Amino acid sequence: MKRSSNSPAAVPPTGELDTLGPAAAPPAGELDTLEDVFELVGTKGAYNILVLIACSAVGLMTPMQILSSDFLGKAAPHWCDVPELQAANWTMEQIRNFSSPDPAQNYMCSRRSYDYGIAAQLGFEAVMEDTNVVPGGDMNETCSSLVFQDGIDSIVTEWSLVCDRLVWSSHAVAASHAGLCLGSLLFGYILDRVGRRIGLMVAITMFVPCGLAVAAAVNIHMYIVFRILVTMFGMGMYLGGFVLSMELCTPRQRSLVSSYFVVPWAVGYMATSAIAYTVTSWRYLQVALTVPAIALYCNLCLVPESPRWLIRKGRYEEALSILTKMALRNKRKMPSDDDMSAALRRICPRKVNNVQWSAVSWLRTWIYPQLQWKTPVVFFCWFSVSMVYYGLSQGSANLGVNEYQFIFVGGALEVAAYLVIYPGVTMLGRRVFLALTYAVAAVSIGGVMGMMMTGFDGGNGGLLFLSYSGKFMITAAFHVLYVITGELFPTELRSLIIGEASVCARIGSIMSPYINILVGSEVRWAPAAFFGSFSIASAILAAFLPETRGLALDEELKATKNQEARTPGTGSQGDEELKTKKQEEGTLGAGYQGGKNNPYFSATDDTLASQF
Structure with missing residues (x-):
């Protein structure tokens, strides 16, 4: 039975809706954007918090599968x-x-x-x-x-991955990063085509069996295949959970929500070390890192489909059903079903042709004069930041330090890096802060190289300090790179650029184990030389990127032509400067990594819901 179409004449301002009681229900005709709709149904209630917890819980599992390579493939004399x-x-x-x-x-x-x-x-x-x-x-x-x-049970000792088979040890580590690359590409398509919830369901369902299959591998080839699959589905879980979290909140909440979302990643990062310290057999360790994911099946009962995605796909009635449930849980009153359905159709009419990925779009990123230099610079920065990040995260063997302590402290540094980003980009700007973090990382890594070359390790204390400093800075650079990339390119090309940049990042991370294991086994300081060189090169290139702090986001490529000369309020969205500034915090938050593979950067609803 449908509710009456009668609605109150007095309409409170949208920003005051959270303070009103259940009797407050504005006319559907005054809902102008999807943000108004979400303000109406409520985004701060216990239901929203519960869904956020359920979505972010997937972030615990992905780093366990990536960073466990140091323990599963532990070398032995x-x-x-x-x-x-x-x-x-x-x-x-x-x-x-x-x-x-x-x-x-x-x-x-x-x-x-x-x-x-x-x-x-x-x-x-x-x-x-x-x-x-x-x-x-x-x-x-x-x-x-x-x-x-x-006393050491690992894939290295079981399958003799040393000497002339040492390259297979690198393949085993690189397999995890290859899986992340495939997961980003495959689940980017799945999440857009079949839905956020279904994509998340597929990823969770396949994650556990593939993780257990890794533990049951009878040879290195089987191990590599299932390592690729488990990290691929792990990335699918992470992307699905992140997108749902972002699409169930308003722009001004996204900074807080995305900041919370990455905390489980850091917790999983540190937990990997603690579990590996307790479970020393590599097969039992893989089981211990996989079995907790069974609890994620319970999340599927709590997580709804994204109303934004449903609306963008023209499935208004399904979206209305979820919005009604949210309003009921948050004790909010809505207009009638007919009025709400009409409002959703008016706010977001269905688009028959919404094809963003094409050869023409790809060529535009290279042939337009205003993008010809930005695109390769951004791609190089993504390539280098991912290579250096994972090279430092998984480089304990070259440092000759305790790998358990190294990984645990690395996870703690993730949290610390999150805390310096917002004040850093606020005071210094995106470009300067990005170049500075790259430069300091390069200096720290250069110090590691110098100590190794001279043989002065300082009892490993100096090496650890410099390595941790480099890890801290490159983590911050990784996050800021998400933000500045999303702001440099117009909406019509933003998702395409991010997708291509993500592939560059995966190539860099795939290379890191070969540098650490193969090159490092020949010359101990060589990996530090590689990582330091790429960091300083990225610092120099980043310094030439245009500053984007306080600038309105461009919607079309032609508006980007004069981006370097823009001032706040003069871009293609200059008439909405105040709204853009309010959403800037959301843009920063939406760029946070959590897995270092998030392709969702714009805080505006129009771009967030249609990214992939």
């Missing part, structure tokens, strides 16, 4: 196996001291070419008194099999 000496009851230490070209080294892939049958007959004491009694000791040979130090 190893040396050549000598079956003849083992059969003669030599200890591992005796075998190592006799057969290794350099017994002081913990990671050996070759051995002396002794006649180990003769050595076994003579005994350890005799051959160590005079090694010349055993022929063949003047040459080395590659190990046919390896022995690993007891």
